[in-house]
Amino acid sequence: MDATDRRIMHATQAGLPLTPEPYQTLAGQLNLSTAEVMRRLMAMQDSGIIRRIGAVPNHYKLGYRFNGMTVWDVPDGQIDELGRQVGQLPFVSHCYHRPRHLPEWPYNLFAMVHGKTQAEADRQIRQIADVLGNQCHGNEVLYSTKILKKTGFRSR
């Protein structure tokens, strides 16, 4: 990523222009050619700097009111295998191994679930518990009660 890529990133952090030719609009703002802006965006997408160009929904507004961060205490030796299995469940949107903060935070496996009803979320959590079986030594579900901020990545 060079200085020009960074300028493109800064110019699109808040979003893509909502004009019929957004890449041309961007190019005009940055004093670049449209072809260069498109080529650089494609390259950043191919290399994974850009995960994708797309829309980020507000879970709540789409009716997903039960957004649970499920956290599990599983043996470190088994976590990669268990994490992969949990990550493959169709309703899990994110699944990560994160560090414990003992003694008060013993959980090392995190999986996000999203339900339109409590019953739907409960079903999803039970399915994760089934995958983990007796390898799970404790778990909790932290429901989000409010989005306090959601802007995506911004740099100073």
Added chain:
Amino acid sequence: MDDIDRNIINTLQAGFPICDAPYFQVAESLNISETELLARLKALLAKGFLTRFGPLYNAEQMGGALTLAAIKVPAERFEEVTDIINAFPEVAHNYARSHELNMWFVLATETPAQQQQTISAIEGQTGLAVYNMPKLKEYFVNLKLEA
């Protein structure tokens, strides 16, 4: 929100073309006009159904650092601490959650050193301990939700 809006949300979560007239291309696939797509997209953003539309940058791929952190905020200080934390541009997301660790935020910084500086600054300004939980491994990420 009607079926066309739902269609737009589902389609645009999957990706967006890089070409001269991408909205026109997407509009055609949705059987609506480009003007209607742009108008509806603006409305979905203005009404908050979509929080963002554009390139989603992967901070780590850019040499940056991303982490999830949590703090225990006393109930009577919740608003004050929310304002302090949200004022940091490094804070990409911040959620209230039902737990003793009741505020969870994602920090995205351009360098790992900035992550530590930001955590120290948050601890300094709030007087609260930050529990840093950077991912050790990612097993799955897919942000799509059916509208």
